[in-house]
Amino acid sequence: MPDTAFNMKSYEEELKSFSWEISKKELGYKDGDLINIGWYCSDRICNMGKGEKLALIWESFKGEEKRYTFNDMRVLTNSIAVYLRKLGIKPGERVCLFMDKIPELYFGFLGGLKMGAIVQPLFSAFGSESLFTRLDDAQTTAIITQKKHLPKVRNILEQLPSLQYVIVVDDDGSKPLREKEYAFHMAQEERIEEFEIYPSKAETPSVLHYTSGTTGKPKGAQHVHYSLISQYITSKYVLDLKEDDIYWCTADPGWVTGTSYGIIGPWSNGMTQCVSEMGFMAESWYKFMERHKVTVWYSAPTAIRSLMKEGNEIVKKHDLSSLRHLASVGEPLNAEAVLWSQEVFGKMFHDTYWQTETGCIVVSNYPGMKIKPGSMGKPFPGIEATIVDLKTFLPLNKTGVVGMIALKPGWPSMIRSYWNNEVIYQGKFKNGWYLCGDRGSIDDDGYFWFVGRDDDVINTAGHLVGPFEIESALIEHPAVAESAAVGKPDPVNMEVVKAFITLKKGFEPSKDLELKIMNFVRKKLSALAMPQEVEFVETLPKTRSGKIMRRVLRAQEWGEEIGDISTLENDM
Numbered sequence: 044m045p046d047t048a049f050n051m052k053s054y055e056e057e058l059k060s061f062s063w064e065i066s067k068k069e070l071g072y073k074d075g076d077l078i079n080i081g082w083y084c085s086d087r088i089c090n091m092g093k094g095e096k097l098a099l100i101w102e103s104f105k106g107e108e109k110r111y112t113f114n115d116m117r118v119l120t121n122s123i124a125v126y127l128r129k130l131g132i133k134p135g136e137r138v139c140l141f142m143d144k145i146p147e148l149y150f151g152f153l154g155g156l157k158m159g160a161i162v163q164p165l166f167s168a169f170g171s172e173s174l175f176t177r178l179d180d181a182q183t184t185a186i187i188t189q190k191k192h193l194p195k196v197r198n199i200l201e202q203l204p205s206l207q208y209v210i211v212v213d214d215d216g217s218k219p220l221r222e223k224e225y226a227f228h229m230a231q232e233e234r235i236e237e238f239e240i241y242p243s244k245a246e247t248p249s250v251l252h253y254t255s256g257t258t259g260k261p262k263g264a265q266h267v268h269y270s271l272i273s274q275y276i277t278s279k280y281v282l283d284l285k286e287d288d289i290y291w292c293t294a295d296p297g298w299v300t301g302t303s304y305g306i307i308g309p310w311s312n313g314m315t316q317c318v319s320e321m322g323f324m325a326e327s328w329y330k331f332m333e334r335h336k337v338t339v340w341y342s343a344p345t346a347i348r349s350l351m352k353e354g355n356e357i358v359k360k361h362d363l364s365s366l367r368h369l370a371s372v373g374e375p376l377n378a379e380a381v382l383w384s385q386e387v388f389g390k391m392f393h394d395t396y397w398q399t400e401t402g403c404i405v406v407s408n409y410p411g412m413k414i415k416p417g418s419m420g421k422p423f424p425g426i427e428a429t430i431v432d433l434k435t436f437l438p439l440n441k442t443g444v445v446g447m448i449a450l451k452p453g454w455p456s457m458i459r460s461y462w463n464n465e466v467i468y469q470g471k472f473k474n475g476w477y478l479c480g481d482r483g484s485i486d487d488d489g490y491f492w493f494v495g496r497d498d499d500v501i502n503t504a505g506h507l508v509g510p511f512e513i514e515s516a517l518i519e520h521p522a523v524a525e526s527a528a529v530g531k532p533d534p535v536n537m538e539v540v541k542a543f544i545t546l547k548k549g550f551e552p553s554k555d556l557e558l559k560i561m562n563f564v565r566k567k568l569s570a571l572a573m574p575q576e577v578e579f580v581e582t583l584p585k586t587r588s589g590k591i592m593r594r595v596l597r598a599q600e601w602g603e604e605i606g607d608i609s610t611l612e613n614d615m
């Protein structure tokens with residue numbers, strides 16, 4: 044395929060002529076029409092005559108493979124939708140997906156949308172406490188899970204009166220199910236040819252993704268079906284997905300990349316995707332791409348850095364000549380990683396920047412556009428991005444000066460609110476700009492450069508972890524009096540969690556206690572949230588009003604200037 048035949052012909056041209064109407068027209072959607080993501084990803088592709096095209100090539104941990112055509116997907120998502128409807132789940136109710144990367148997760152997502160539910164995907168590695176916080180906040184009605192994760196649900200079921208249905212997709216009858224638990228077997232269900240899809244409209248809620256903030260509970264980012272308009276066209280223009288591609292998105296649908304670009308974008312474009320249940324392993328990743336002749340690969344800096352660590356020799360052992368386009372998201376993509384990928388794959392990773400809240404890629408490097416390694420690229424046509432002053436929140440209109448990355452609201456996939464938290468949502472807008480919570484600058488050529496986050500949220504391996512959730516878990520440990528969680532630099536994960544802890548009377552710092560505390564958090568929350576290091580301290584730096592100044596601890600970890608500490612109450 045000649046390199047010039049990109050879906051987006053020229054960035055400069057597209058800037059002049061682009062409008063979201065292009066996407067709507069391609070999707071056959073007119074304002075006011077019904078719009079259901081589940082239908083667009085399966086039925087519509089079948090209606091276009093591609094029912095026999097492969098939608099999903101799936102591999103289990105053990106290497107067992109399953110293949111599904113768009114027609115299979117259409118029928119199986121119908122079966123799930125019927126099952127949920129018959130159980131008594133109503134449109135607008137939350138259905139949580141709590142599974143590893145198995146076909147039921149992908150089809151459950153689309154099936155839930157087809158019957159009008161708000162789907163709430165959660166990372167299956169979450170422990171009971173992380174799960175509880177998010178199910179409680181969303182007042183979730185049903186959860187679809189696997190036997191192996193059932194104990195975590197059972198732990199908290201009694202404290203969740205709204206949770207009425209626990210659906211187990213791989214129950215083998217070996218242990219009896221309890222009250223409120225239901226066995227569902229996708230492969231044995233009746234294949235439903237015709238399903239009356241819920242008549243969702245543009246503003247009908249679709250996906251509820253939980254994202255971490257600095258204070259308080261994680262926030263439910265509320266997406267609507269209309270998000271499809273941006274997810275479809277960005278998949279086409281940024282990921283450059285084409286008819287014959289074999290696409291691999293390495294993200295888990297528990298996070299937004301795994302849904303916007305692991306489900307909605309590619310399938311609404313009628314793409315063949317492959318999915319592997321396995322986590323990161325260099326050799327297996329290369330083998331997987333070789334076996335399936337992956338052409339477009341969307342991954343994350345943490346994975347790329349891990350691959351770099353494994354060296355170049357291992358790459359050469361595999362035939363990866365099928366790869367034609369590589370993209371990355373989640374954290375800053377180091378210039379070294381971009382250059383390395385050019386060296387070993389003959390292709391540069393294209394950095395893309397966006398957030399759970401934006402629903403789609405907002406700043407990016409486009410196929411065919413000159414890449415400046417280390418830069419996030421330029422705003423997607425149709426999205427206005429700028430850098431605003433840190434204090435006035437007005438556009439700086441100056442190049443090379445650091446401010447806050449801000450976006451002009453109005454693109455289709457922006458979240459419509461945080462679940463039950465309109466106040467925090469509104470607080471993200473200043474002077475008509477949506478503030479991303481990140482700092483950056485623009486250079487003379489209009490390229491965006493990422494500088495860092497503007498808050499205390501920790502970005503570990505491309506996943507945001509809120510310090511508050513970790514600190515709340517920490518103080519539940521009997522030895523912990525007070526705690527502060529901050530990100531500390533890490534060569535592979537960018538940041539890992541470090542916890543500063545003051546101990547209660549009668550407890551002494553020790554290696555053993557450190558390990559116990561780490562494990563305590565891992566079990567409650569997840570391995571991501573687990574501190575990789577615990578430092579026992581006498582006191583924590585606080586403001587006069589009693590707020591922990593994580594900024595001070597963070598600066599210490601990063602060897603940075605501490606900045607203004609005039610409100611600091613105590614000396615460290």
Ligand code: WT7
Pocket residue numbers: 254299300371372373374375376394395396397398399400419479480481493496502505506507
């Ligand atoms: C935050 C959003 C959207 C999918 C993954 C994360 C950071 C994201 C980049 C990038 C530097 C990045 C930002 C952003 N981030 N992409 N290309 N360069 N930082 O979604 O969990 O909502 O996190 O991830 O800090 O605000 P998320």
